[in-house]
Amino acid sequence: MSDSCIIVGASHAGVSLALQLRREGWAGPIKLIGEESELPYHRPPLSKEYLAGKKDLDAMRLRPAKIYADNDIDLLLSTRVNSIDTEKREVQLGSGESLGYQKLALCTGASVREFIPARGLESVFYIRTAADIARLAPCVRKRCRVIVIGGGYIGLEAAAVLAEKEISVTVLEMSERILQRVTNRTMSDYMQHLHESQGVEIHTGVEVESIREEGQEKLIGCADGTEFRADFLIVGIGVEANASLALSAGIESRAGIQVNEYCRTSDEHVYAAGDCTVHPSLIYQRQIRLESVQNANDQARAAAANICGKQQVYDAVPWFWSDQYSIKLQMVGLSTGYDQVVMRGSVEGGIQASFALFYLKEGVLIAADCVARPKEFMISKKLIKARAKIPAQHLQNEEIEPINFASA
Ligand SMILES: Cc1cc2nc3c(=O)[nH]c(=O)nc-3n(C[C@H](O)[C@H](O)[C@H](O)COP(=O)(O)OP(=O)(O)OC[C@H]3O[C@@H](n4cnc5c(N)ncnc54)[C@H](O)[C@@H]3O)c2cc1C
Structure with missing residues (x-):
């Protein structure tokens, strides 16, 4: 052997x-x-x-x-x-x-999950590999129009990059809000306003049914009868x-x-x-x-x-990040099943905003979404792992340093 x-x-x-x-x-x-x-x-x-x-x-x-x-x-x-x-x-x-x-x-x-209405069409791109970007790069030209299908992290990151290149970007999302699968409404609304303030158009609750080619243009037909036109498409509907x-x-x-x-x-x-x-x-x-x-x-x-023969249990707290414009979103834990959300800081200030959303279940911290809040992100990793019960007023109170959340 x-x-x-x-x-x-x-x-x-x-x-x-x-x-x-x-x-x-x-x-x-x-x-x-x-x-x-x-x-x-x-x-x-x-x-x-x-x-x-x-x-x-x-x-x-x-x-x-x-x-x-x-x-x-x-x-x-x-x-x-x-x-x-x-x-x-x-x-x-x-x-x-x-x-x-x-x-x-x-x-x-x-x-990547394939978007069937786009099957076989030119100028439809996915983002998973370096080869995907090599195919997409020649289409990225100032003042062209792109439709991004899917308002998840990857679609939104691409939208942010392209909007900064003076490309007209429209995001079409089937759910009633962007990032619906991974975060709560406060964060979805914050992200939507952020993108709109940078010139990105976002349509939610929109189901794309058909894509037709008219010369070099793509015509995107939606279930409610609306139509969009674009020079190329980026699809980000999951993996x-x-x-x-x-x-x-x-x-x-x-x-x-x-x-x-x-x-x-x-x-x-x-x-x-x-x-x-x-x-x-x-x-x-x-x-x-x-x-x-x-x-x-x-x-x-x-x-x-x-x-190699050890018996090591894998039990890490999941964490993830996303960069859009100059903001860094840091997420830790999984929020599914939460019964309370506590906000620290404020969503005001657009790109300058600094806040954290803490998700609790029966008083136990299960997840946190942070924008410009590295200390809250770091301590949340430890508290989630410890299955810590933290009073909502500690999480909210800016006079309590994150390191003291559990002990204040
Ligand atoms: C555009 C993009 C942005 C992302 N941003 C973030 C982020 O900000 N933060 C974050 O935490 N995560 C992010 N992710 C997710 C992160 O990249 C993935 O979680 C990570 O790549 C998973 O690594 P992996 O090795 O499990 O799988 P993969 O990276 O998918 O690698 C699997 C490899 O296996 C190869 N393979 C599959 N089958 C075979 C076979 N039969 N024979 C030979 N080779 C095979 C594939 O070609 C591939 O190279 C992002 C992903 C993408 C695509």
């Missing part, structure tokens, strides 16, 4: 897992296999500084090329794993070659976990690859980490799937420790 560990997917989770394996003492070969052609890079800047043209790909590498060689990690790029034979403990590559493993780690991430490789190998998967608290799948020799997984959250007492760099890195490190 091979003494290799094979990692499928060479992005945030895969790279962290490979390097952590060496730190944990994995002595056998490590093969890190990714289908993208680029040396692994940070994905978040794609809809931020990279789209803005403020950063190039070389400034976004997860690790310099030398790190892989120094750690004796065999990085195979432009290589797809087509199937897994769990009986033989082998993976089959696109080239037809088979590679044996002792342990396998699936870090296959997620892929789906890449679980089909696992599923076809008989590894339990539904909305993602199912792992236990040790990041192990239903096959004892196969682990998984990152966007592709569904895992039990001890803090929230339910199964969750996350799309964040924090989760990809932390879960991968726990998986590496467990591959």
Whole structure:
């Protein structure tokens, strides 16, 4: 039997897992296999500084090329794993070659959800990979018109970048408010006003039904009869976990690859980490799937420790950030199920605003959304982990320093 560990997917989770394996003492070969052609890079800047043209790909590498060689990690790029034979403990590559493993780690991430009315049309772009931005970049010209379908984080980040380039940006969101899935109405309204103050048009409760091409123009038809025109479209309607490789190998998967608290799948020799997984959250007492760099890195490190024989439970507090214009939004925890929201600071001041929204359930802090409030963000991580009950008046009172929330 091979003494290799094979990692499928060479992005945030895969790279962290490979390097952590060496730190944990994995002595056998490590093969890190990714289908993208680029040396692994940070994905978040794609809809931020990279789209803005403020950063190039070389400034976004997860690790310099030398790190892989120094750690004796065999990085195979432009290589797809087509199937897994769990009986033989082998993976089959696109080239037809088979590679044996002792342990396998699936870090296959997620892929964009396709917007069916746009299928097969030119000038419709998604943002998931560096190659996606390379396709989109030539369309980004001053005074052209773009429609962004989807008012989630990625659509809004792209809208912010393009609005700053004197492009006419319209966001069409199907829900009654932007960011509905991830935050409360106060934050949605704040973000909507922020974008509108920068010239972005936002329409909510709008269902796009059809897209037609008229010469170089796109005509976007909505269920209520309204029509929009644009030179190009950006679609950001969410992602789906890449679980089909696992599923076809008989590894339990539904909305993602199912792992236990040790990041192990239903096959004892196969682990998984990152966007592709569904895992039990001890803090929230339910199964969750996350799309964040924090989760990809932390879960991968726990998986590496467990591959090397430890029994490390993955129980991190999720956190996420989003940059739009000059503001940094920092979110920690998951707000689903809250019964009270407490606001500290004020949404007044547009781009200068500074506030935090704390989400409580039966008095316990479960999540916080922060704009220009780094101290509140940092302490919330600890308090959520501790399942702390914090009186609402402490959270609101600006005379109490965040560090003293629990003790005041
Ligand atoms: C535009 C954008 C902005 C974002 N902004 C933020 C942010 O501000 N903050 C934040 O926390 N998160 C952000 N995210 C989310 C974050 O990037 C993801 O959570 C993170 O990339 C997940 O890492 P991963 O390694 O699990 O998966 P991925 O990054 O999706 O990587 C999976 C890799 O596996 C490869 N792969 C899949 N199947 C195979 C196969 N069969 N064979 C070989 N290779 C395979 C894929 O090609 C891909 O390279 C953003 C994402 C995007 C797209």
